[in-house]
Amino acid sequence: MSNEYAASQDDHGSRTAPLEGSELSQIERDEQPLLSVDDLQTRFNTDAGMVQAVDGVTFEIQEGEILGLVGESGCGKSVTSRSVMSLVESPGEIHGGHIMFDGENLLEKSNAELRDIRGEDISMIFQEPMSALNPVFDVGWQIGEPLRIHQDLSNAASRKRAVELMRRVGIPSAEDRVDAFPHQFSGGMRQRAMIAMALACEPDLLIADEPTTSLDVTIEAQILEIIEELNERQNMAVMLITHDLGVVAEVCDRVAVMYAGRIVEYGDVVDVFKNPRHPYTKGLLDCVPDPREQQDTFTPIDGQVPDLSDPPEGCNFADRCPFASAECREIDPRLRAVNDDHYSACIWEDPA
Template sequence: MSQEQQEHGPRSAPAGVEEHELIAREDALLSVENLHTRFDTETGTVRAADGVSFGIDEGEIVGLVGESGSGKSVTSLSLMRLIQDPGYIPQGSINFDGEDLLEKSEEEMRQLRGDRISMVFQEPMSALNPVYDIGWQVGEPLRVHEDMKMAASRQRSVELMRQVGIPSPEDRVEDYPHQFSGGMRQRAMIAMALANEPDLLIADEPTTALDVTIEAQILDLIRDLNREIGMAVLLVTHDLGVVAEVCDRVAVMYAGRIVEYADVKSLFADPRHPYTKGLLSCVPNPAEADQELEPIGGEVPNLANTPDGCHFAPRCPYEVDECHSVDPKLREVDENHYAACIWEDPQ
């Protein structure tokens, strides 16, 4: 917030263009425009994704970051068309390589999943099937999408397991998920996702519950594969430290909405939304021995009962009366840097 804004208060939100017209580009590999995902429950309609817009270019790593309950995982599942009843997508578009995924049939989506778009889920133990060995599961996308025979897919599974750093893959290809550690199961999930060299990998909290050494190895693996095969990555995480290490751009999500969107260097050097500033204040800096971490007060609102105006206002240190009546939209506050805050105005 500038000195002028502190002295004179927030500027009125201009009647600008829609946010999806700003940041979702037709030439992007993935362009998400005004995406809404809802769940009708007994306590009300949960707006888990509430007008989400962002894009990912070919070969780019984009981080989707926010606290638990902000809507990140629902957004990633929406991209794969994996939202189940009572969830539904009433509005928006998900353009992948020029085609809207929301207009495709379920059979067409099955052809895309695991082929051109793959996903690494948050909990590998629940995502892997306990009754099939690892080699069978890693090779399944090859048999489904490439019509590869069992023997050939088995050999390719060994190669993929070696590529993701699973030791002695020729021996472990016959192991079952319960015989793998958490880190090895996550590597197996990545091997399965990479079987057909997808154009886009969606990784939902791929390092959750892993120790810091294994976390670093998994992140290095994702980054190396991104460089080697030119695969674009959507990295869903709550950890800004992870974002700083591997991402090119970052979308900050709060209460079902993108509240800031920028390249990583710009966002870390000059965060323009109070929520982003709050998240950064929680990240330890190894260079500052006496650093005091400042947690964000309060909690993410119930997405079935969000507050009027800015959803972050009840937790915001810069909150003023207008914040409870004006619903700020994303707008460009610097070159290719977007924020949804009443204090920011490019005019």
């Protein structure tokens, strides 16, 4: 691209030359992040062709930090989380990038080494607890399983610890419920049991995939309070996957906004929400109704997410973007720095 193009301006704001790769992956941090994901590529071989579900995703999580991963359904949030855990199932595969956890590349680990890491160093709360819990084993046995595997606790000791964990996450009458089966728990209690299981070995990183889906607002608030409390008490890092921007604003330190398999905006949650630089982030925020208004004032994002088996040239969001120009359909934008901890994947410096 010419310097003349990079410096040109029009009514949309100033343009910036596209980068090869992401500026985020080139930054030297004062301290090594607990988790560093760089140029992650995860794809699925389907009847419609090769689908690039995660395309060059880059982000970091520091020790004790809560990162929110947000975006529409199907944008790649859950696939990203499963990629970090190396739990992508066929016909999916991770075919590029690095996932560094505590200084070691998880993609170079054997299955046995990954089993040692899962549940002890990294734990995950899955989106639907009823499908994640085994219906034929009692809840206490399942909560105690990571302790028997990773800490070699006896059945009796793991059961005792399971009762303590159930109390810790607010399950009433834990001594009586420890031998109950998942179908005997409500949705909120099953989710608490999943949190207890995930926290059994006091992991350094908790991945929570839509942990409050299908729960009423009271139970949702309680679950988020538990996660925040454990984050503060244990200095546990959290990767919180959600579509709820209000939840992110309330509990997260930083946020990564995903669209069509890519992170399009990333940074300090207050800065990103107060000063969004990517049109998709602006669109998501405009979709949130203002509770102070008597009538709904939100504006939906027009159009459809592109077919990732045949993605368009240029920016994936161009067909839905009110600021798109001809250049947007030619240039493949990557994350670039807006300020010290704010990045946007848009050729416009400040679309408005």
